Amino acid sequence: MERVRKRRRRWRIEFVKIGITCYPTYGGSGIVATELGMELAARGHDVHFISYANPIRLDTAIPRIHYHEVEVSNYPLFHYPPYCLALASRMAEVAAVYGLDLLHVHYAIPHSIAALLAKQMTANRRLPFVTTLHGTDITLVGMDRSYFPITKFSIEQSDGITTISEYLRKKTTDFFGISKDVEVIHNFVNCDLYQPAEPRPKRATLLHISNFRPVKRVADCIRILKEVRKHVDARLLMAGDGPDRGPAESLACDLGLAGHVEFLGKRDHIERLIPTADVLLLPSEMEAFGLAALEAMACAVPPVATRTGGVSELITHGVDGYVEPVGDITAQSARAIELLTDDRLYARIATAARKTAETRYCTSKIIPLYERMYTRVIG
Numbered sequence: 001m002e003r004v005r006k007r008r009r010r011w012r013i014e015f016v017k018i019g020i021t022c023y024p025t026y027g028g029s030g031i032v033a034t035e036l037g038m039e040l041a042a043r044g045h046d047v048h049f050i051s052y053a054n055p056i057r058l059d060t061a062i063p064r065i066h067y068h069e070v071e072v073s074n075y076p077l078f079h080y081p082p083y084c085l086a087l088a089s090r091m092a093e094v095a096a097v098y099g100l101d102l103l104h105v106h107y108a109i110p111h112s113i114a115a116l117l118a119k120q121m122t123a124n125r126r127l128p129f130v131t132t133l134h135g136t137d138i139t140l141v142g143m144d145r146s147y148f149p150i151t152k153f154s155i156e157q158s159d160g161i162t163t164i165s166e167y168l169r170k171k172t173t174d175f176f177g178i179s180k181d182v183e184v185i186h187n188f189v190n191c192d193l194y195q196p197a198e199p200r201p202k203r204a205t206l207l208h209i210s211n212f213r214p215v216k217r218v219a220d221c222i223r224i225l226k227e228v229r230k231h232v233d234a235r236l237l238m239a240g241d242g243p244d245r246g247p248a249e250s251l252a253c254d255l256g257l258a259g260h261v262e263f264l265g266k267r268d269h270i271e272r273l274i275p276t277a278d279v280l281l282l283p284s285e286m287e288a289f290g291l292a293a294l295e296a297m298a299c300a301v302p303p304v305a306t307r308t309g310g311v312s313e314l315i316t317h318g319v320d321g322y323v324e325p326v327g328d329i330t331a332q333s334a335r336a337i338e339l340l341t342d343d344r345l346y347a348r349i350a351t352a353a354r355k356t357a358e359t360r361y362c363t364s365k366i367i368p369l370y371e372r373m374y375t376r377v378i379g
């Protein structure tokens, strides 16, 4: 009994009270932040989400998960509602009321600056903050002239900085001339939740999941389907929504493919959808990592992706998936056709994909890296 009590006491010290901020809508950074929060809560940490809406995958019924909404009052004088300031106030308030040990913000702008303000407002004790950079916060927003200085400043002021790939780490340190330590903590997947289908689906199904922004090149998925259908009676599922959905729907009609493409819109429980497919298409212009590809790999669904950004850190070409040049429809279609027509090849790549997810990117491997980072910044 005494031993149990001692062990509990020892563990108690390691539990943290953490505030997490992310973009709550569909998008990789919000998904990673939400999954991370839920994994931390399952491990005994107290997790407080601070955001303008309930993050899309967040299950608030999970013990030790709390959600604090940020309300932005809009006065006629404000041409732009000052979300960053409302967020900073809420962060400082939640930190004081719940005794937070640290803040962890996902996506630099404006979350990192809000965290810095909250830290400065919390004068009576230390409130360190960790910033995780996800991709477009550096490659698009951060490189925009109007945001460059503030992005650089927010990185320099963070008590801990992580990026989700080595590619993004290098891009960040080179472009912003950052000399402080930037730790790579890759995206992760819960391999108990994301499981292969048993048996494999009967129809040849291609799947694309994204927020349909131009960087995702969703039209390429339609063009790939057109090529694939010259050899295989395949269909394409398009999950998600965003600015390029309409143009993609029109393209499907123009190419005579309307009956073979299904636009599913925003989907919950993506772990139930992925195993119904055979191949994941990720034809992005840029991908700092490629979370959708990892989730597919955990379900033993091979990805056909593009050789861009950090994708090659995840996918080993010809071993657990394929990476082909951006915009090369012929090469990407050829890979999808190979997978759909060669059962032995398919089994080999699908098995290797699941193994990569399990051995390198499952939650049990990655979450402890964040926990270690928290211990370090709390000091």
Ligand code: GMT
Binding pocket: 027, 028, 029, 030, 032, 107, 134, 135, 136, 137, 164, 187, 210, 211, 215, 286, 287, 288, 289, 290, 291, 292, 309
């Ligand atoms: O572009 C997106 O899909 C959303 C974006 C974001 O910042 O929310 O995703 C980025 O973060 C994901 C999770 O860390 C990465 O897996 C994606 O590769 C990355 N997207 C880009 O770099 C375009």
